Amino acid sequence: xxxxxxxxxxxxxxxxxxxxxxxxxxxxxxxxxxxxxxxxxxxxxxxxxxxxxxxxxxxxxxxxxxxxxxxxxxxxxxxxxxxxxxxxxxxxxxxxxxxxxxxxxxxxxxxxxxxxxxxxxxxxxxxxxxxxxxxxxxxxxxxxxxxxxxxxxxxxxxxxx
Numbered sequence: 273x274x275x276x277x278x279x280x281x282x283x284x285x286x287x288x289x290x291x292x293x294x295x296x297x298x299x300x301x302x303x304x305x306x307x308x309x310x311x312x313x314x315x316x317x318x319x320x321x322x323x324x325x326x327x328x329x330x331x332x333x334x335x336x337x338x339x340x341x342x343x344x345x346x347x348x349x350x351x352x353x354x355x356x357x358x359x360x361x362x363x364x365x366x367x368x369x370x371x372x373x374x375x376x377x378x379x380x381x382x383x384x385x386x387x388x389x390x391x392x393x394x395x396x397x398x399x400x401x402x403x404x405x406x407x408x409x410x411x412x413x414x415x416x417x418x419x420x421x422x423x424x425x426x427x428x429x430x431x432x433x
Contacts, residue, residue, distance in 0.1 A: 301363075303326075310356075318370065324412075330347075330353050331355075333352065339361065348390065364423070
């Protein structure tokens, strides 16, 4: 008989803090109704969630953002938010160190004003950057493949990772 693979219940607590030498973390899991998700919280890094199944809502101070399959949300550091009750989604959680973006990605983002404003303004004016960017993925098979590859690579934890 086929045994269904257990999907880990995702928790930001498992990520801990990102130090200068830890640039990015990716984890596949499930967001499900439980008290820890419902509290308002924030992160010291850019965080995001790419939904592969289900739906949930992210609540900011004055806005509720619906999330469903093939959507990704990126939230800037120090922005208070919470997952609303009734959440039931699976996908990839992302945590990206601010310094990684400053040192590498920003040079490549200059062509795209939406992204450059979102990331760059965080460094010069923490209040001027929008709270989040919500994206719809038109190539979900490719994205899932890339995220699986990153996850696999990060699990190796060798000197070349």
